[in-house]
Amino acid sequence: MAVTNQALPGAYQLLNYRIDRQISRGGFSIVYRAFDEMGAPVAIKEYLPSSLVLRTEGDIVRASTAENLTSFRYGMKCFFEEGRALAKINHPNVVRVLNFFRANETVYMVMRYERGRTLQQQIQMRQDQMSERLVRHVFMHLLNGLREVHTHKLLHLDIKPANIYLRTDGTPVLLDFGAARQTLTTNRPKLAPMYTPGFAAPEQYRDPDRLGPWTDVYGVGASMFACLAAFAPQAADARIQEDHLVSAKKIWSGQYSDNVLEVIDWCLRLDPLERPQSVFALQKAIRDIPPKKRKLTFFDALKRKLFSELGA
Amino acid sequence: MRFTIFQESRKGSRKVNQDRIAYTYSRDTLLLVVADGMGGHAGGEIAAQIAARLFIERFQQEAKPVLKSPLKFLQDSMLRAHAALGSYANQFSMLETPRTTCVACVVQAGHAYWAHVGDSRLYLYRQGGIIGQTKDHSKVQYLVDQGIIGADEVAMHPDRNKIFSCLGGLVDPVIDLGKRTPLRNGDVIVMCSDGLWSVLSKEEMSTWLTSTPILKTAPQMMAEAEKRGGSEGDNLSAIVVRWGPETLTDEPSTTITETLGLGQFETQIDRTLTLTDRKGAQRDLSDDEIEHAIAEIQATIQRYRR
Numbered sequence: 001m002a003v004t005n006q007a008l009p010g011a012y013q014l015l016n017y018r019i020d021r022q023i024s025r026g027g028f029s030i031v032y033r034a035f036d037e038m039g040a041p042v043a044i045k046e047y048l049p050s051s052l053v054l055r056t057e058g059d060i061v062r063a064s065t066a067e068n069l070t071s072f073r074y075g076m077k078c079f080f081e082e083g084r085a086l087a088k089i090n091h092p093n094v095v096r097v098l099n100f101f102r103a104n105e106t107v108y109m110v111m112r113y114e115r116g117r118t119l120q121q122q123i124q125m126r127q128d129q130m131s132e133r134l135v136r137h138v139f140m141h142l143l144n145g146l147r148e149v150h151t152h153k154l155l156h157l158d159i160k161p162a163n164i165y166l167r168t169d170g171t172p173v174l175l176d177f178g179a180a181r182q183t184l185t186t187n188r189p190k191l192a193p194m195y196t197p198g199f200a201a202p203e204q205y206r207d208p209d210r211l212g213p214w215t216d217v218y219g220v221g222a223s224m225f226a227c228l229a230a231f232a233p234q235a236a237d238a239r240i241q242e243d244h245l246v247s248a249k250k251i252w253s254g255q256y257s258d259n260v261l262e263v264i265d266w267c268l269r270l271d272p273l274e275r276p277q278s279v280f281a282l283q284k285a286i287r288d289i290p291p292k293k294r295k296l297t298f299f300d301a302l303k304r305k306l307f308s309e310l311g312a
Numbered sequence: 313m314r315f316t317i318f319q320e321s322r323k324g325s326r327k328v329n330q331d332r333i334a335y336t337y338s339r340d341t342l343l344l345v346v347a348d349g350m351g352g353h354a355g356g357e358i359a360a361q362i363a364a365r366l367f368i369e370r371f372q373q374e375a376k377p378v379l380k381s382p383l384k385f386l387q388d389s390m391l392r393a394h395a396a397l398g399s400y401a402n403q404f405s406m407l408e409t410p411r412t413t414c415v416a417c418v419v420q421a422g423h424a425y426w427a428h429v430g431d432s433r434l435y436l437y438r439q440g441g442i443i444g445q446t447k448d449h450s451k452v453q454y455l456v457d458q459g460i461i462g463a464d465e466v467a468m469h470p471d472r473n474k475i476f477s478c479l480g481g482l483v484d485p486v487i488d489l490g491k492r493t494p495l496r497n498g499d500v501i502v503m504c505s506d507g508l509w510s511v512l513s514k515e516e517m518s519t520w521l522t523s524t525p526i527l528k529t530a531p532q533m534m535a536e537a538e539k540r541g542g543s544e545g546d547n548l549s550a551i552v553v554r555w556g557p558e559t560l561t562d563e564p565s566t567t568i569t570e571t572l573g574l575g576q577f578e579t580q581i582d583r584t585l586t587l588t589d590r591k592g593a594q595r596d597l598s599d600d601e602i603e604h605a606i607a608e609i610q611a612t613i614q615r616y617r618r
Contacts, residue, residue: 066402066404069403070403073403073597074597077597087609090616097613099610100609100613107602
C-alpha cells in the first residue's frame with residue numbers, strides 16, 4: 001500500500017479547536033470537522049498535498065528533502081490565494097472563512113460548517129432524474145454566489161458538482177477555491193495541475209491566457225449537464241480532438257424546458273467567445289422562464305436511455 | 313514631519329556591495345535601515361537585502377500611520393530578520409546561513425528610537441556634539457570597555473572585523489535598543505556601515521554634516537571616505553537625516569510628509585546588484601512571508617465580517 005499522509009486523530013486539540021473527524025481528503029488538503037471552544041462545529045482545511053508525503057506519524061508536517069520543502073512552500077502560496085480570495089467574500093452561497101492560522105508547520109483554514117451533502121452525492125444517490133425545479137433552484141442561487149466571486153476579480157476554475165454543497169434546506173454553497181489555481185503553476189511536477197475532466201473548460205488545458213468568467217461558465221454548464229445525465233460531459237481536451245458531446249437539447253428535449261437545455265448547450269461551447277460572457281448574462285438567460293411541464297413519453301424515455309448509454 | 317534625508321552606498325574597492333540601506337516613511341513615522349552583509353560568509357549581500365526588505369515590509373504593514381511601539385517593532389523586526397535568514401538558508405540547503413549586521417532607527421512623534429546588531433552604527437548629533445550613539449557588538453569594543461586598548465586603536469586593530477552578534481548567526485542576536493530620545497530641529501542622525509566609520513571619525517562626520525546643507529556635503533563626505541579607504545576600501549554606506557525644516561539652504565530639499573495620505577508610504581531601497589532578485593521570481597515563501605500572508609488574511613476576514 002502506498003504511504004499516505006496521516007490525518008490528525010479524533011479529539012486532537014488544534015489551537016482552540018478540537019478535531020472530531022476527517023470529512024474529506026483532496027489533492028492538496030484534508031478537511032476535518034471540528035468544534036470551536038463554544039462547541040460549535042466548524043470545517044477545518046489542513047494544507048497537506050497528497051503528492052508529498054510529509055506526515056507519517058504525529059502532528060508536525062515535515063518536508064523530508066529540500067526539494068519537498070520547496071514544493072510544499074510553493075503550494076502553500078496557492079492555499080493562501082484561496083484564503084485571500086474567500087476572506088473577501090461574505091455571501092450566503094459562497095463558503096465563509098472564519099479563521100486562518102499556522103500550526104504544525106503547515107497552515108489551516110477554518111470555514112463555516114454546513115450541513116448537507118455535495119451536489120455530486122445528490123446526483124449519485126438519486127434514482128430518478130433531477131427535476132428542472134431543483135436544477136433551477138440550485139443554479140440560480142449558485143450563480144448569485146459566483147457573481148459575487150467574479151465581482152472580486154476572482155475565478156473559481158474548478159466548478160463541478162463535488163464542489164457545490166447543498167445545505168439541508170436545498171440552498172447551494174460554492175466550495176473549494178484554490179485547487180484550480182494550481183493550474184497556473186508550471187515546472188512543478190510534484191504539484192501538477194488538477195483539472196477535473198469533463199468540467200474544466202478547453203482553455204484551462206491549453207490556453208491559460210484566455211481564462212475568464214466564461215471559463216467558470218463552462219463549469220456551470222457541465223455541472224448542469226451532469227445533474228441531468230448523472231455523468232460528466234466528454235472532457236474538453238478530448239472534445240477538441242473529436243467532439244462526441246451530444247447537445248442537451250437533443251438528449252432531453254421534452255423532459256426539460258428548451259430554455260434550460262439551450263443554456264446548457266450555450267455554456268458548453270468550446271469557443272470561449274461563444275459562451276455567455278458573464279454570470280449576469282447567464283442569469284438573464286435562465287431567469288424568469290417558467291419550467292414547462294410535460295409528461296415523459298415512451299419515445300422520450302427510450303431516447304434518453306439510448307443517449308445515456310452512448311454518452312457513458 | 314519635516315526632515316532632510318540623504319542616503320548613499322558605495323562599493324569601495326570591493327567587487328560587490330554587500331551593504332544595503334533603505335528608508336521609508338508614512339505620514340507620521342520614519343524608518344531608516346542600514347545592513348552590512350558579512351563578507352566571508354555565504355550570501356552576505358542576500359542577508360543584507362533580506363534584512364532591509366523585511367524591515368521595510370513590516371513597517372508598511374504596521375505603521376498605519378504610526379507604530380504602536382517603535383522599540384517593540386525594532387526588536388521584533390530584528391528577530392524576524394534573524395529567523396528569515398535561517399529559513400532562507402534552510403530552503404536552499406545552504407551550508408552556512410547568510411549573515412548581516414543591522415542598525416535601524418524609527419522617528420515618531422518627535423522622538424528617535426533605534427536598535428542595532430553588530431557593528432553598523434548610529435550617531436545622533438546636536439549642535440555638532442554627540443548626544444547618542446550605538447556601541448558595537450565587537451571584540452575590539454569589548455577590549456576598549458575593558459581598558460585594554462584605546463578608542464583610537466579600534467579602526468586599525470587586526471580583530472576589528474570580529475563581531476559577536478549578527479543576524480543569521482548560530483546563536484540568537486544580541487539586540488541593543490537605544491532609549492527614546494526627543495529630537496530638536498537641527499539634530500542630525502547618521503547611520504553607517506563600518507566602511508564609513510573606520511575611515512572617518514565621528515568628529516569629522518560632525519564637521520561635514522552639522523553646519524552645512526547635508527545634501528551638498530554628505531556626497532562630498534562619502535567621496536572623501538572612499539578615497540581614504542583606497543585600494544583596500546570596504547563597502548561604505550550612510551543614511552543622514554537632518555530633523556526639522558531645512559534652514560541652511562534655500563533648496564527645496566525638505567521632505568514634508570503631511571501630504572501623504574493615510575496608508576501611503578514613500579520608500580527608497582537600493583534594489584540594484586541583487587543576487588536575490590533573479591532567484592526572487594522563483595523564490596519560495598519564507599517564514600516571514602507566511603506570517604505576512606496569514607496576518608493579511610486574518611485582517612481581511614475581520615474587515616469583511618458582518
